[in-house]
Structure formats: C-alpha cells, structure tokens
Amino acid sequence: MRITATLLLVAMAGLFGFALHFEDSHPAWPWVLAFSEAAMVGGLADWFAVTALFRHPLGLPIPHTAIIPTNKDRIADSMAGFLRQNFLTPLVVARRMREVNVARAAGEFLVQQREGEAGRLRAGVIQLAVDLLQSLDPDRLGNQVKAGLARQIEKVEVSPLLGKMLDAAIADQRHRPLVDGMIRWTGETLEANEDMVRAMIQNRANAVLRWTGLDERLANSVLDGLYRLLAEVLVDPGHPLRGKLEAGLAGLAADLQADPAMRAKVEQLKNDLLSNPAVGDWWMGIWERLRLGLIDMARDPNGALGGQFGQALKELGETLKADPALQLQINRLVRRTVVGIASRHGEQIVRLVSETVKGWDAQTITTRIERAVGRDLQFIRINGTLVGGLVGLAIHALTLVV
Structure with missing residues (x-):
C-alpha cells in the first residue's frame, strides 16, 4: 500500500508537469493543473506527516519528527496509564464481568464440541495430568504429602473426636453392628481355638475327672x-451381657472426651504411630500405587480416566448450562477472582507493559507500530492526495466565479 500511495503522488507530479506544459492549449488543462497541483501538495503534506511519526523525513533532523522513537518511553507510560485507568480498575473489571456468563459459556463449549474437538480436549487434559504425575519426583512428593498430613494430624487431638463419634453412633444405634461384630469375632476366635480351650480345661481338671473321663464332658x-451365651447375646438386643458391652462403649466414649489419662494415652498412641517408620513406608507404598494407577488409567483410552472423561466433561457442561444457581456461584467466584487480581496486581501488570515497551529499541517499536497501523496510514496518504486534488478544483472554480 505504501508503493501505491507513492506511485499516486508521483503520478500527480507528472500530471502537474504535463498540465503546466499544455495549460494554454485547451480550456480543460487549467482544471487538470489545479487538480494535480493541489493533489501533489496534499499528498506531500500527508507523506510528511505519516513519515514524521516514525522517522526523520529524508533523514533531515527536523524538529518534532520521528515522534514515536523519540518519545517511546513517554508512550510506554501513557499506554500503561491508559490501561490502568480504563481497563484494570476494580469497578471497570467488575462491571465487565457482570456482563459475561462465564459458567454458561464454559458449559456451552463443553457440550457443543464436535467429536474431534472433544477427543482433543480429553486427550490434552489427560496427557497434561500424565505429564504432571510423571514429572513430579514421587519420593519427594510422597514425603511432602506425608509430612503435610502428619502436621495436620498432630494439630488435631484425636481422643475427643473419637469420643464424640462413638457417642453419636450410640445415640443413633449405629454401634449395634460393632457390638454384633465383636460377638461374632469372639465366637469365631473361640471356634478356631477350640482344641486349645479343651486342652486348657483338661489340664486344669483334677486326676479324678481325668480318670473318669469327665474332663472331656466338662470341656464340652x-x-x-x-x-x-454368644448366640443369645447376638440375637437378643436386651441381653444383660450386651447391655454391659454397650455400657462399656458409653464409658469409653466418656473417657475419651473427659478423662485426661485416657486422652494422654490416645495422643501418645497417635504420636507413636506417626513416628513409626513402618507407617511411613506403608504410606509411601500407597502413594506410589495410587500414582501409577492414575497414570495407567489415564493412558487407557477405554479406562475410567480415558474413555469416560469426554462424557464426564459433557455432563459437566450440561450441568453448567442448566443450573442457574451453579452459574451464579461460579460467575461470582470468577468475578471476585478477576477483580481481586486487578485490584492487587493491576500496578504490576501495567508496570510490566511499561517496562516491556521501554525495553524495546527505537527500531523495534517503530517497526511493530508501523506494521500494525501502517496500511491505514498509507490510505491517509492516498485520501490526502485525492481530497487535495478535489479542493484544488473547488478553489479553481471559485477563482473563475469571482
């Protein structure tokens, strides 16, 4: 476009010379002369103005030319200030974010994807998860998670918590499966060690019982x-022995909450478990199996994280589209987050813009701005040439009338 504008200016100069030579040969030539002369002046003026923005015209150090490279630091500060005052103020950001339904837009994107797009999104998210899990040092991350969990558990006094949980279970009759399990376990243990019990009874029987064979009957x-007894306790909710078991559980719940000695014992047991290397090794084994399992599931296109991930994204999108309450909560969260970023980090953002522009050399900023708006500026040159010619015709007409 620059070549076009320049050729038009050269054409007007040539037309001016041609019209000047034949001015007296025909009444139309003065009109052509007026048009070309004014067009040439307008084109030259606009060429000078456009060129002066980026460099010195003809290399001459004329004052107030090469405006952009000379004032790039001031331009950078002005751009940053404009950005800060008109885009990164909390009020402007909040007003703009109220007009955008981020949650619904995300839902529509997830629902309306074509099959290929859904596959690419799913594959991209899964690959990102796999890369993240593989890039992290498993031992270091596992130790960090273990240390974090241990710190949180150390802050919690477990004994009162256990006591309240047991109290709540007893109040809701949810302790009965526990009592039933204890009774069944006792019966199974007794059955598994029946020979040992028989031997103990027979060994403690006197010689007369053993001689008469009554020791076997006694054991039976x-x-x-x-x-x-165990069967009766198991089937009868009102059995006295069951009542004693339940009373013992209630007493244990009370001691866990109020007895300093019991609470100290539980805390000591908790600390011993946390400091036991075997517990740490157990956790590291669980963490490694969990990490490898997640990687395997993610890589499996038909697995839980692979084949069903796209469907899960679609269902999430449908929920976001159909649930106004959820949209409201998500939009409010996004709005508060963005407004908070603008409020807390707006100055850093505009400073980054300003320092980045200031860091460019004069040639770089000139080239980038000229590349962005240069085409429109060349149209200004073309329009200036043509409009100047029309003004020249108007002036020539006025001189003839007057």
Whole structure:
C-alpha cells in the first residue's frame, strides 16, 4: 500500500508537469493543473506527516519528527496509564464481568464440541495430568504429602473426636453392628481355638475327672455354654451381657472426651504411630500405587480416566448450562477472582507493559507500530492526495466565479 500511495503522488507530479506544459492549449488543462497541483501538495503534506511519526523525513533532523522513537518511553507510560485507568480498575473489571456468563459459556463449549474437538480436549487434559504425575519426583512428593498430613494430624487431638463419634453412633444405634461384630469375632476366635480351650480345661481338671473321663464332658459343657451365651447375646438386643458391652462403649466414649489419662494415652498412641517408620513406608507404598494407577488409567483410552472423561466433561457442561444457581456461584467466584487480581496486581501488570515497551529499541517499536497501523496510514496518504486534488478544483472554480 505504501508503493501505491507513492506511485499516486508521483503520478500527480507528472500530471502537474504535463498540465503546466499544455495549460494554454485547451480550456480543460487549467482544471487538470489545479487538480494535480493541489493533489501533489496534499499528498506531500500527508507523506510528511505519516513519515514524521516514525522517522526523520529524508533523514533531515527536523524538529518534532520521528515522534514515536523519540518519545517511546513517554508512550510506554501513557499506554500503561491508559490501561490502568480504563481497563484494570476494580469497578471497570467488575462491571465487565457482570456482563459475561462465564459458567454458561464454559458449559456451552463443553457440550457443543464436535467429536474431534472433544477427543482433543480429553486427550490434552489427560496427557497434561500424565505429564504432571510423571514429572513430579514421587519420593519427594510422597514425603511432602506425608509430612503435610502428619502436621495436620498432630494439630488435631484425636481422643475427643473419637469420643464424640462413638457417642453419636450410640445415640443413633449405629454401634449395634460393632457390638454384633465383636460377638461374632469372639465366637469365631473361640471356634478356631477350640482344641486349645479343651486342652486348657483338661489340664486344669483334677486326676479324678481325668480318670473318669469327665474332663472331656466338662470341656464340652463349657464350650457349649459359651457358644450358647454368644448366640443369645447376638440375637437378643436386651441381653444383660450386651447391655454391659454397650455400657462399656458409653464409658469409653466418656473417657475419651473427659478423662485426661485416657486422652494422654490416645495422643501418645497417635504420636507413636506417626513416628513409626513402618507407617511411613506403608504410606509411601500407597502413594506410589495410587500414582501409577492414575497414570495407567489415564493412558487407557477405554479406562475410567480415558474413555469416560469426554462424557464426564459433557455432563459437566450440561450441568453448567442448566443450573442457574451453579452459574451464579461460579460467575461470582470468577468475578471476585478477576477483580481481586486487578485490584492487587493491576500496578504490576501495567508496570510490566511499561517496562516491556521501554525495553524495546527505537527500531523495534517503530517497526511493530508501523506494521500494525501502517496500511491505514498509507490510505491517509492516498485520501490526502485525492481530497487535495478535489479542493484544488473547488478553489479553481471559485477563482473563475469571482
């Protein structure tokens, strides 16, 4: 476009010379002369103005030319100030964010994706997760997570918490499966060690019982009585022994909350567990299996993280589109976050813009601005040439009338 504007200016200069030579040969030539003369003046003036923005015309150090390279630091500060005052103020950002339904837009994007786009999005997110899990040092991350969990657990006094949980379970009758389990476990343990119990009873029987064979009957009676007792306790909610078990649980709940000695024992047990290397090794094993399992699932295109991930994204999008309450919450969160960033970091952002522009050399900033708006500036030159010619015709007409 610069070549076009320059050729038009050269053409007007040539036309001016041609019209000047034949001015007296025909009545039309004075009109051509007036048009070309004014067009040449207008084109030259606009060429000078456009060129003066970026460099010295013809290399001459004329004052107030090469405006952009000479004033690039001031331009940088002005751009930063304009950005700060008109775009990064909390009021402007908040007003603009109120007009944007971020949650609904995200939902529509997730729902309306074509199959290929959905696959690329899913693959991109999954690959990002895999790369993240692989790039992190598993031992270091596992130790950091373990240390973080340990610090949080150390801050919590476990005993009162356990006591309240047990109290709540007893109040809601949710302790009964625990009691039933204890009774069943006792019966199973007794059955598994029946031979040992028989031997203990027989060894403690006197010689007369052993000589008469009554020791075997005694052992059978004891075992049968124990089995019958456990069965009765298991099926009868009002059995006295069950009541004693429940009373013991209630007492344990009270001691966990109020007994200093019990609370100290529980805290000591907790600290011993946290400091036990075996617990640390157990956690590291769990963490490594979890990490490798997540990587394997993510790589499997038909797995939970692969084949179903796209469907999960689509369902998330449908929820975002259809739930105004969720949209309101997400939009409010996004708005507060963006406004907070503008409020807290607005100065750093505009300073970054200013310092970046100031860091460019004069040639760089001139080239970038000229590349961005140069085409429009060349149209200004063309328009100036043509408008100047029309003004020349108007002036020539006025001189003839007057």
